[in-house]
Amino acid sequence: MRFAEVVFVNLSQPHLTSANITIITTMINPLNKIKKILSTIDNSMEDDAKLAMVKGYWEVGKLTAEYKDSTGKLIAVIADEIEAPKHAVQRYIQFYKTYPDGYPQKYYDRVILWSYICSVLPVHDKVERDFYLKEACKNKWNKHQLCERINNRYYQAVKESSEYNVKSGKKKNIVESKEQQLFTYAAEVIKIVDGDTLDLDIDVGFRLKLEHRVRFRGINCPEISTPEGQKAKAFLEGEFAKCVVEKLESKGEHAARPVVVVKTYKRGLYGRYIVDIYYLPGESNPEVIAKKGKLLNQVLLDQGHASRA
Numbered sequence: 430m431r432f433a434e435v436v437f438v439n440l441s442q443p444h445l446t447s448a449n450i451t452i453i454t455t456m457i458n459p460l461n462k463i464k465k466i467l468s469t470i471d472n473s474m475e476d477d478a479k480l481a482m483v484k485g486y487w488e489v490g491k492l493t494a495e496y497k498d499s500t501g502k503l504i505a506v507i508a509d510e511i512e513a514p515k516h517a518v519q520r521y522i523q524f525y526k527t528y529p530d531g532y533p534q535k536y537y538d539r540v541i542l543w544s545y546i547c548s549v550l551p552v553h554d555k556v557e558r559d560f561y562l563k564e565a566c567k568n569k570w571n572k573h574q575l576c577e578r579i580n581n582r583y584y585q586a587v588k589e590s591s592e593y594n595v596k597s598g599k600k601k602n603i604v605e606s607k608e609q610q611l612f613t614y615a616a617e618v619i620k621i622v623d624g625d626t627l628d629l630d631i632d633v634g635f636r637l638k639l640e641h642r643v644r645f646r647g648i649n650c651p652e653i654s655t656p657e658g659q660k661a662k663a664f665l666e667g668e669f670a671k672c673v674v675e676k677l678e679s680k681g682e683h684a685a686r687p688v689v690v691v692k693t694y695k696r697g698l699y700g701r702y703i704v705d706i707y708y709l710p711g712e713s714n715p716e717v718i719a720k721k722g723k724l725l726n727q728v729l730l731d732q733g734h735a736s737r738a
Contacts, residue, residue: 616689645729709721
């Protein structure tokens with residue numbers, strides 16, 4: 430049963446018990462259950478409380494992900510409904526989708542903290558994630574120490590040093606490519622903020638999508654309050670209208686979105702990712718767009734709607 434469906438139930442039917450009614454209500458709208466879980470999470474330092482906290486956030490992620498998939502609502506809207514910060518809700522969903530079948534609770538008899546979980550979520554490789562969690566528990570790292578090692582690619586350094594084989598615990602020579610990591614993703618356009626800023630629903634893999642506001646790399650468009658800024662936004666609307674769109678199951682206002690490919694570089698002054706956007710009229714396959722698509726940054730520049738940054 431999808432959450433968005435309307436179910437008519439005759440509550441006077443004798444075969445319906447109070448438990449049946451509770452189950453039906455929960456399936457239709459899980460928001461009250463999500464709120465209840467969040468309200469009961471204890472921030473104390475006891476091991477049982479730490480375990481319950483992580484379990485609670487996983488359950489919230491599961492319910493929220495199912496609710497989002499069923500209704501097609503944006504994370505920002507759901508966050509408002511459950512009265513929680515958008516970034517927190519996004520993290521709960523990411524946690525569940527990274528560990529859909531369950532998550533490790535302890536290593537070396539030490540509870541895996543929620544801060545550990547948050548730190549390793551950006552790591553896509555399962556073996557690498559487990560390595561960092563084990564090392565954090567074994568060495569009693571704090572969140573800062575763990576993040577520092579992830580950012581410095583400690584896992585790759587240990588593998589290359591032949592001192593540790595993650596799977597067997599034995600020494601093993603491993604030769605790895607030194608190529609830079611690629612940060613290229615398929616995405617759907619949620620909103621055109623202005624000529625050089627978009628809100629995107631980015632597919633980061635592992636059945637996980639994250640909503641981010643991004644800014645085009647290397648260009649500046651006129652302010653949206655100016656006639657030139659309105660023209661730049663209108664140009665984007667026209668270009669995206671030519672793109673094949675993905676039809677969502679929901680029938681809300683975001684039922685159809687242009688598909689693009691986004692290449693991220695870094696965060697800018699206001700926390701937005703600096704990106705290249707590729708698009709291809711008449712195409713929704715991200716692989717084809719990545720190979721044959723137009724660089725929208727350059728198109729805006731060529732059409733006179735932007736200047737070089």
